Amino acid sequence: xxxxxxxxxxxxxxxxxxxxxxxxxxxxxxxxxxxxxxxxxxxxxxxxxxxxxxxxxxxxxxxxxxxxxxxxxxxxxxxxxxxxxxxxxxxxxxxxxxxxxxxxxxxxxxxxxxxxxxxxxxxxxxxxxxxxxxxxxxxxxxxxxxxxxxxxxxxxxxxxxxxxxxxxxxxxxxxxxxxxxxxxxxxxxxxxxxxxxxxxxxxxxxxxxxxxxxxxxxxxxxxxxxxxxxxxxxxxxxxxxxxxxxxxxxxxxxxxxxxxxxxxxxx
Amino acid sequence: xxxxxxxxxxxxxxxxxxxxxxxxxxxxxxxxxxxxxxxxxxxxxxxxxxxxxxxxxxxxxxxxxxxxxxxxxxxxxxxxxxxxxxxxxxxxxxxxxxxxxxxxxxxxxxxxxxxxxxxxxxxxxxxxxxxxxxxxxxxxxxxxxxxxxxxxxxxxxxxxxxxxxxxxxxxxxxxxxxxxxxxxxxxxxxxxxxxxxxxxxxxxxxxxxxxxxxxxxxxxxxxxxxxxxxxxxxxxxxxxxxxxxxxxxxxxxxxxxxxxxxxxxxx
Numbered sequence: 001x002x003x004x005x006x007x008x009x010x011x012x013x014x015x016x017x018x019x020x021x022x023x024x025x026x027x028x029x030x031x032x033x034x035x036x037x038x039x040x041x042x043x044x045x046x047x048x049x050x051x052x053x054x055x056x057x058x059x060x061x062x063x064x065x066x067x068x069x070x071x072x073x074x075x076x077x078x079x080x081x082x083x084x085x086x087x088x089x090x091x092x093x094x095x096x097x098x099x100x101x102x103x104x105x106x107x108x109x110x111x112x113x114x115x116x117x118x119x120x121x122x123x124x125x126x127x128x129x130x131x132x133x134x135x136x137x138x139x140x141x142x143x144x145x146x147x148x149x150x151x152x153x154x155x156x157x158x159x160x161x162x163x164x165x166x167x168x169x170x171x172x173x174x175x176x177x178x179x180x181x182x183x184x185x186x187x188x189x190x191x192x193x194x195x196x197x198x199x200x201x202x203x204x205x206x207x208x209x210x211x212x213x214x215x216x217x218x219x220x221x222x223x224x225x226x227x228x229x230x231x232x233x234x235x236x237x238x239x240x241x242x243x244x245x246x247x248x249x250x251x252x253x254x255x256x257x258x259x260x261x262x263x264x265x266x267x
Numbered sequence: 268x269x270x271x272x273x274x275x276x277x278x279x280x281x282x283x284x285x286x287x288x289x290x291x292x293x294x295x296x297x298x299x300x301x302x303x304x305x306x307x308x309x310x311x312x313x314x315x316x317x318x319x320x321x322x323x324x325x326x327x328x329x330x331x332x333x334x335x336x337x338x339x340x341x342x343x344x345x346x347x348x349x350x351x352x353x354x355x356x357x358x359x360x361x362x363x364x365x366x367x368x369x370x371x372x373x374x375x376x377x378x379x380x381x382x383x384x385x386x387x388x389x390x391x392x393x394x395x396x397x398x399x400x401x402x403x404x405x406x407x408x409x410x411x412x413x414x415x416x417x418x419x420x421x422x423x424x425x426x427x428x429x430x431x432x433x434x435x436x437x438x439x440x441x442x443x444x445x446x447x448x449x450x451x452x453x454x455x456x457x458x459x460x461x462x463x464x465x466x467x468x469x470x471x472x473x474x475x476x477x478x479x480x481x482x483x484x485x486x487x488x489x490x491x492x493x494x495x496x497x498x499x500x501x502x503x504x505x506x507x508x509x510x511x512x513x514x515x516x517x518x519x520x521x522x523x524x525x526x527x528x529x530x531x532x533x534x
Contacts, residue, residue, distance in 0.1 A: 089473065187454040
């Protein structure tokens with residue numbers, strides 16, 4: 001069995017196990033802080049257990065890096081897991097959350113070789129293996145220049161995802177010029193799924209400059225976005241990379257190409 | 268036939284007519300500017316026609332105030348229509364848009380007596396008649412103090428919807444203190460549906476201080492939010508009201524009560 005198939009089996013279990021928890025008050029009951037530092041909700045723990053049980057069933061024993069469970073030393077490779085991304089949405093019932101799983105051969109973001117993200121509301125499955133492209137429900141994803149062709153001529157027409165939850169006053173000031181020029185800002189509340197929407201071309205740019213995102217939130221979306229034809233930049237405009245450590249906090253911008261970045265910066 | 272039933276029949280037609288347009292490039296083809304000043308997309312026009320044809324069929328001929336069609340003089344009362352709220356989401360395929368219809372006995376927001384909003388993705392139906400409460404798919408909506416009870420003790424735990432699309436640098440600076448204190452900011456991109464989410468208690472506060480919202484975007488959500496137990500304030504902290512004129516641009520905050528407003532303003 002291929003690694004991508006194990007990841008798909010695990011996300012499928014998470015989808016099943018969380019069906020009756022989404023939007024229910026009991027899903028939000030907390031059980032102390034997870035390894036990532038946030039409060040662990042029941043839905044997070046149920047979802048992580050579903051992943052851990054599934055990989056155990058398949059005898060798949062990489063090192064696991066999880067938002068709640070922390071780092072569990074194992075054999076070759078790294079499973080990077082955010083079993084529920086968008087926990088607040090999921091517990092409230094805002095229909096925008098996902099399960100994000102990635103496998104990396106080495107302890108670097110750029111070593112992610114397989115990724116699966118499942119939308120916990122629609123059940124849509126996004127997947128990618130390195131150099132094999134990305135797909136949604138089996139259909140190839142390719143960010144194209146359609147939006148530019150269909151008349152997106154300046155930044156006002158772009159749909160720009162911006163994560164501003166708890167952003168510092170300084171950072172919001174840095175973004176205020178961009179925000180004031182863009183008529184279609186979005187903040188949906190689940191980074192990994194927002195990267196899938198970027199990979200589908202529904203969002204033209206995605207910006208998170210807060211320095212708060214963990215590799216667990218980003219690893220799977222990183223590969224899916226790249227394999228769909230997007231680029232992830234660090235705030236210095238270089239290609240994004242990072243160690244796969246729960247202690248790392250990341251800022252990034254996802255764009256189709258540098259032209260989009262420049263469109264954003266244009267006066 | 269009651270007015271609320273005519274509104275429901277009309278939103279149901281819009282839901283049917285837009286099924287095959289959502290997320291399709293042809294839905295975004297524009298046909299000049301509507302009365303509200305924005306470019307009219309095909310999906311907007313198809314939806315407005317579905318509403319106008321439905322009310323015609325029922326012989327219902329109030330004055331119509333619509334985002335695209337402008338004001339069509341008629342008999343008693345006012346039908347306030349945003350046939351597609353969240354047009355950019357709908358044309359892109361971001362699953363968050365709605366049809367918003369309200370009937371007002373007089374030309375004031377506070378005279379809205381009936382409101383129906385249909386989620387154009389899920390088909391969820393939100394409705395309200397004045398003093399009769401609000402419901403979603405027939406189930407009564409009541410914003411309660413659950414969130415406070417379940418541990419929302421300070422503003423960091425609130426889910427706060429903030430419309431920041433094209434917000435001025437000055438306005439974003441006014442909001443930056445709030446935004447930096449709230450860990451769960453959302454901007455989903457369809458005001459009317461965001462007010463329904465507020466009425467369901469999924470979002471604790473909804474803030475739009477840009478002075479850009481039209482009565483067409485707001486009229487139905489205004490009644491549904493109020494009848495579910497929420498309050499809409501103007502930026503001065505008074506109860507929100509306005510003439511039903513397409514030329515008016517409105518700022519508002521929706522909150523369960525003044526305590527929530529104060530929670531937001533607390534240092």
